[in-house]
Amino acid sequence: MASMRDIKRRKGSVQSTQQITKAMKLVSTVKLQKARARAESCSAYFHRMYETIHSILARTGPLIHPYLQENGSDQKAVILISSNRGLAGGYNTNVAKKLLESGFTKEETRLYALGRKAKDYLTRRGYQVAEDYSDAIEEPLFSDAQTIGRAVLEAYEQGQVGEIDLIYTDFKNTVTQEPRVMKLLPISPEEAEQTPDDRLTLMNYEPDEETVLGELIPQYIHSLIYGAMMQAIASENSARMQAMDNATGNAEEMIEELSLLYNRARQNSITQELTEIIAGAEAIG
Numbered sequence: 001m002a003s004m005r006d007i008k009r010r011k012g013s014v015q016s017t018q019q020i021t022k023a024m025k026l027v028s029t030v031k032l033q034k035a036r037a038r039a040e041s042c043s044a045y046f047h048r049m050y051e052t053i054h055s056i057l058a059r060t061g062p063l064i065h066p067y068l069q070e071n072g073s074d075q076k077a078v079i080l081i082s083s084n085r086g087l088a089g090g091y092n093t094n095v096a097k098k099l100l101e102s103g104f105t106k107e108e109t110r111l112y113a114l115g116r117k118a119k120d121y122l123t124r125r126g127y128q129v130a131e132d133y134s135d136a137i138e139e140p141l142f143s144d145a146q147t148i149g150r151a152v153l154e155a156y157e158q159g160q161v162g163e164i165d166l167i168y169t170d171f172k173n174t175v176t177q178e179p180r181v182m183k184l185l186p187i188s189p190e191e192a193e194q195t196p197d198d199r200l201t202l203m204n205y206e207p208d209e210e211t212v213l214g215e216l217i218p219q220y221i222h223s224l225i226y227g228a229m230m231q232a233i234a235s236e237n238s239a240r241m242q243a244m245d246n247a248t249g250n251a252e253e254m255i256e257e258l259s260l261l262y263n264r265a266r267q268n269s270i271t272q273e274l275t276e277i278i279a280g281a282e283a284i285g
Helices: 004-058 091-101 116-123 142-157 196-200 209-284
Strands: 076-081 109-114 128-132 163-171 177-185
Touching (some): 004 209, 076 091, 076 116, 076 142, 076 209, 091 116, 091 163, 091 177, 091 209, 109 142, 116 128, 142 177, 142 209, 163 209
Parallel strands (some): 076 109, 109 128
Antiparallel strands (some): 163 177
16 A cells, blocks of 8 residues: 555645646636637528538539539648647547548648647648648637638649548537538539429529639638638537546546545554554553
């Protein structure tokens, strides 16, 4: 059995750690409230934008546009959203594993990273980072989403990549966060979900298809990137709050066990001292 001094030292260390986890949980809770409000405020627009573009294309007859055609490149631009900090349970690892499980090979994937954790995880496995926007995930703005969107669209237009994908964590609630893969480009009418009304009603463009889609699709890209950033921030803080809550509970259990061990060690020490006193008294008598 460990000595009383060792047990007391370990208990003090666990108590100090528990104070840190409690503080981190509190901070994450406050951040989550703000992030959740922002995520929920733009969630409807985020999902409606995706549905609207696909609905428009479902109602569109055959047309030729740079954003809707395959350009022959086998490279894929993946906008990967994680975080710059750990201690968030499996949040960052789940994002990186989602990419690995979705068939994005290191030979064909160019990462546009927001968040160092998943980026570092994947670069150690040989993935190429085309651009690092990790600082933008700290306090994301719509202008950051526009910067990233312009970069991937330029790469697409120049034929450097033939596909643009978005990987982020969808915030369901404070308990559930789900990593998702969303294909942004190219969009084809065949991939859009069509209803009977969609197939019967064609979409007319004014002044013409190229002009309208040239304005609409970049806005679509920017909006989805920004919405995904908001979802990811809420998911990160929710995951960290849960992780710190679990860590605090585990520390409490360890403190109880160490207190029991300390009391046992103290009782054994007292018993040993009494035994020695009685033995000494009997020897003198």
